[in-house]
Amino acid sequence: VLKIEILTTGDEVLEGLITDTNSAHIAREVAPFGVVVRRVTAVGDTLEELRDALLEISARADVCVMTGGLGPTSDDLTLDALALAAGVPLAVDEGLWEEIQRIYLGRGRVPPSNRAQARVPRGGVALRSAVGTAPGMRLTLNGCEVFAYPGVPEELYWHCEQTLLPYLAARLNVALHRRTLRVCLLGESRLYDLLRPLSLPPEVRVGYQALHVEVRLKLSSPSRDALERAEALIADALNREAPGHLISHHDRSLPQALVALLTARDLTAGCAESCTGGAVSAALAGVPGASAALRGGVVAYSNDVKRALLGVRDETLAAHGAVSEACALEMARGARAALGVDWALAVTGVAGPGGGTPEKPVGTVWFAWAGPHGAEAERRALKGDRERIQRVAAHEALFGLWRRLSAGGAPREVTDA
Amino acid sequence: VLKIEILTTGDEVLEGLITDTNSAHIAREVAPFGVVVRRVTAVGDTLEELRDALLEISARADVCVMTGGLGPTSDDLTLDALALAAGVPLAVDEGLWEEIQRIYLGRGRVPPSNRAQARVPRGGVALRSAVGTAPGMRLTLNGCEVFAYPGVPEELYWHCEQTLLPYLAARLNVALHRRTLRVCLLGESRLYDLLRPLSLPPEVRVGYQALHVEVRLKLSSPSRDALERAEALIADALNREAPGHLISHHDRSLPQALVALLTARDLTAGCAESCTGGAVSAALAGVPGASAALRGGVVAYSNDVKRALLGVRDETLAAHGAVSEACALEMARGARAALGVDWALAVTGVAGPGGGTPEKPVGTVWFAWAGPHGAEAERRALKGDRERIQRVAAHEALFGLWRRLSAGGAPREVTDA
Numbered sequence: 001v002l003k004i005e006i007l008t009t010g011d012e013v014l015e016g017l018i019t020d021t022n023s024a025h026i027a028r029e030v031a032p033f034g035v036v037v038r039r040v041t042a043v044g045d046t047l048e049e050l051r052d053a054l055l056e057i058s059a060r061a062d063v064c065v066m067t068g069g070l071g072p073t074s075d076d077l078t079l080d081a082l083a084l085a086a087g088v089p090l091a092v093d094e095g096l097w098e099e100i101q102r103i104y105l106g107r108g109r110v111p112p113s114n115r116a117q118a119r120v121p122r123g124g125v126a127l128r129s130a131v132g133t134a135p136g137m138r139l140t141l142n143g144c145e146v147f148a149y150p151g152v153p154e155e156l157y158w159h160c161e162q163t164l165l166p167y168l169a170a171r172l173n174v175a176l177h178r179r180t181l182r183v184c185l186l187g188e189s190r191l192y193d194l195l196r197p198l199s200l201p202p203e204v205r206v207g208y209q210a211l212h213v214e215v216r217l218k219l220s221s222p223s224r225d226a227l228e229r230a231e232a233l234i235a236d237a238l239n240r241e242a243p244g245h246l247i248s249h250h251d252r253s254l255p256q257a258l259v260a261l262l263t264a265r266d267l268t269a270g271c272a273e274s275c276t277g278g279a280v281s282a283a284l285a286g287v288p289g290a291s292a293a294l295r296g297g298v299v300a301y302s303n304d305v306k307r308a309l310l311g312v313r314d315e316t317l318a319a320h321g322a323v324s325e326a327c328a329l330e331m332a333r334g335a336r337a338a339l340g341v342d343w344a345l346a347v348t349g350v351a352g353p354g355g356g357t358p359e360k361p362v363g364t365v366w367f368a369w370a371g372p373h374g375a376e377a378e379r380r381a382l383k384g385d386r387e388r389i390q391r392v393a394a395h396e397a398l399f400g401l402w403r404r405l406s407a408g409g410a411p412r413e414v415t416d417a
Numbered sequence: 418v419l420k421i422e423i424l425t426t427g428d429e430v431l432e433g434l435i436t437d438t439n440s441a442h443i444a445r446e447v448a449p450f451g452v453v454v455r456r457v458t459a460v461g462d463t464l465e466e467l468r469d470a471l472l473e474i475s476a477r478a479d480v481c482v483m484t485g486g487l488g489p490t491s492d493d494l495t496l497d498a499l500a501l502a503a504g505v506p507l508a509v510d511e512g513l514w515e516e517i518q519r520i521y522l523g524r525g526r527v528p529p530s531n532r533a534q535a536r537v538p539r540g541g542v543a544l545r546s547a548v549g550t551a552p553g554m555r556l557t558l559n560g561c562e563v564f565a566y567p568g569v570p571e572e573l574y575w576h577c578e579q580t581l582l583p584y585l586a587a588r589l590n591v592a593l594h595r596r597t598l599r600v601c602l603l604g605e606s607r608l609y610d611l612l613r614p615l616s617l618p619p620e621v622r623v624g625y626q627a628l629h630v631e632v633r634l635k636l637s638s639p640s641r642d643a644l645e646r647a648e649a650l651i652a653d654a655l656n657r658e659a660p661g662h663l664i665s666h667h668d669r670s671l672p673q674a675l676v677a678l679l680t681a682r683d684l685t686a687g688c689a690e691s692c693t694g695g696a697v698s699a700a701l702a703g704v705p706g707a708s709a710a711l712r713g714g715v716v717a718y719s720n721d722v723k724r725a726l727l728g729v730r731d732e733t734l735a736a737h738g739a740v741s742e743a744c745a746l747e748m749a750r751g752a753r754a755a756l757g758v759d760w761a762l763a764v765t766g767v768a769g770p771g772g773g774t775p776e777k778p779v780g781t782v783w784f785a786w787a788g789p790h791g792a793e794a795e796r797r798a799l800k801g802d803r804e805r806i807q808r809v810a811a812h813e814a815l816f817g818l819w820r821r822l823s824a825g826g827a828p829r830e831v832t833d834a
Binding site for chain 1 (some may be wrong): 425428430431432433434435438440441442443444445446448453454455456457458459460461466470504533624625626627644646687688689690692693695696698699701703705706707708711712713714715716717718719724725726733738755756759768769770771772803805
């Protein structure tokens with residue numbers, strides 16, 4: 001088994017100013033090759049610490065991915081540490097320096113300090129990047145392949161994709177096919193239990209990444225055919241056991257998928273929100289191109305606004321309260337009329353921490369969806385703190401519309417392709 | 418100087434399923450003592466790897482903070498690794514086991530596997546926790562003080578505060594006074610440049626933590642008097658150079674501070690949002706108790722909704738467009754009337770990536786605030802992608818209200834105390 005370790009440099013990480021998210025990214029990217037990172041080490045910006053760490057790691061591992069320390073300042077010691085650890089000289093590569101200057105031209109004068117980024121330890125190979133100006137560096141140290149990448153996440157991601165994964169594919173002699181599905185409002189453990197009984201082709205690897213209320217399901221396989229069979233089995237199981245929860249075969253979030261679906265069907269939507277306070281609208285508005293589907297919304301936090309802008313009736317509020325089926329339905333119908341949309345979503349509930357009662361404890365949320373064929377309401381008992389209740393409630397509101405647009409079956413995902 | 422290292426255990430971290438945020442927390446907590454973490458090491462859940470890492474670290478460091486691996490399953494090897502590294506036996510402490518069972522009683526039957534959490538390596542001291550059921554463990558290994566804490570963030574935070582920091586205070590013979598200020602919409606580097614020239618008392622340490630559009634400014638000092646002098650100097654400088662940007666002396670966010678200020682003055686607020694799509698309202702609604710101040714809002718994403726619900730005039734849209742001073746002012750005045758609030762905030766702009774023109778490029782945003790004495794508008798040219806433009810625009814809208822409520826001077830923060 002290939003032994004990979006990660007070495008992270010930078011005082012910002014050790015002082016807690018930056019959380020190291022790069023290591024998790026690298027670990028997720030190499031996992032499909034069956035490779036598990038053995039150790040992650042973070043050290044500060046001193047030459048001795050870096051050299052020691054490089055020597056320790058190169059004695060243990062086959063591959064070392066090093067992040068950070070490739071900038072132009074005196075704190076950036078990665079190239080120096082590589083040369084020191086390898087016992088080789090470090091010299092400016094004039095061809096590389098010219099390239100860096102060319103990249104810089106569009107941004108104005110090249111600071112002379114950037115010349116330090118054109119240094120190459122003897123035996124090292126500079127890794128040109130299409131993102132940012134700092135080249136990466138590859139060097140064999142005690143038989144260990146060291147890949148040094150910039151710590152800026154976008155640059156690191158680029159290098160991972162363009163230089164690390166191809167190296168692993170070649171060294172392990174596998175070319176991987178990949179597919180990322182998105183599942184919403186289904187806990188990671190429930191999803192795991194649902195998929196565990198499936199007889200997936202053994203060469204397909206399944207990785208889980210929990211986002212806030214969605215899970216990213218990463219499939220990878222050396223065989224395209226096996227990948228597609230696994231994808232079909234997973235989609236069948238989900239569509240049977242948890243209809244609608246499989247949102248995308250192309251790594252789209254629920255708001256993204258919903259905006260695409262509404263746009264493709266030439267439908268407009270709007271929201272009437274109480275306890276989510278605008279989060280449903282904001283989630284839709286966060287999608288580029290949302291204006292094709294989202295007309296607007298009413299944040300009816302107070303009962304006055306529910307009455308004035310949504311036409312919720314005094315009798316409804318008096319008889320049932322604002323957190324009720326009747327109020328949710330009137331909010332949705334009122335929003336549909338006031339906003340002039342095809343579909344209106346309504347949310348009203350108790351987000352807490354105050355405001356709960358025995359009949360309507362914190363977490364009680366009523367939803368309603370009003371469309372061309374009438375309105376429907378549903379109630380949920382959500383758990384967690386205010387932030388979580390608001391977040392899940394916003395997602396539930398969107399999910400209710402998603403399910404209704406699918407008319408009983410799985411909604412067909414709309415893709416650009 | 419005290420040498421501290423962190424050892425993180427757990428396959429989830431090495432597989433990239435979890436991002437290690439605990440290490441950054443620990444680093445930030447120990448920094449006020451003048452202590453910098455020298456190295457962070459993450460290893461998987463195998464006994465040998467854990468033992469090796471413990472032996473290496475104990476040979477280098479004075480203090481090792483270990484996180485994770487204290488749960489009840491067979492993957493949880495921290496106690497075993499400590500005993501193995503120290504060469505001492507590991508045995509159940511029956512008194513500790515009874516305590517764990519007592520804690521569990523409220524939650525139902527105690528799983529027998531939890532008995533493993535009551536084991537103590539000879540010479541170790543169990544660290545009882547008021548949060549969660551897993552005790553921490555303290556053990557001296559080769560002269561290095563090892564503190565092993567659960568990996569669950571809330572439990573780790575508790576232990577940091579209750580067992581690690583008191584240990585450091587005693588060992589370094591300092592008791593620290595602390596204060597956390599919040600500054601909004603001022604870049605970290607600009608803030609740094611503003612504060613650098615100040616002659617702060619040398620015993621005061623200043624730490625920066627960048628949040629999304631706010632910066633947390635952490636002051637700490639062994640002298641309460643010096644801390645208060647530093648705080649006053651910083652507040653003076655900020656109130657002079659960047660009036661209003663110092664939002665809180667008690668670690669409150671802008672939405673939190675604003676809801677407290679509105680509530681204390683018995684004022685109500687509402688929003689009219691186009692490009693932010695509900696994010697301004699949602700930020701206010703995210704604050705517990707927001708209902709005392711927030712009445713509601715209108716998300717007027719389309720021009721139809723701007724006309725229908727906010728009374729924006731056809732001529733205004735025709736002559737100036739939706740992203741204009743005139744439209745922002747009409748939106749704010751319209752929202753003030755429609756929502757029946759003391760103060761209304763309006764935002765209309767080009768969030769991108771599409772929709773930009775030479776006169777109104779992506780990032781152009783008009784704001785307006787309508788209050789008891791009239792309405793005012795301001796324009797900003799924001800940078801970044803759609804997400805960043807929406808986030809900064811939402812904060813700018815709130816900040817404009819904050820400044821207006823302060824009537825020229827620094828708003829007096831409202832606190833519960």
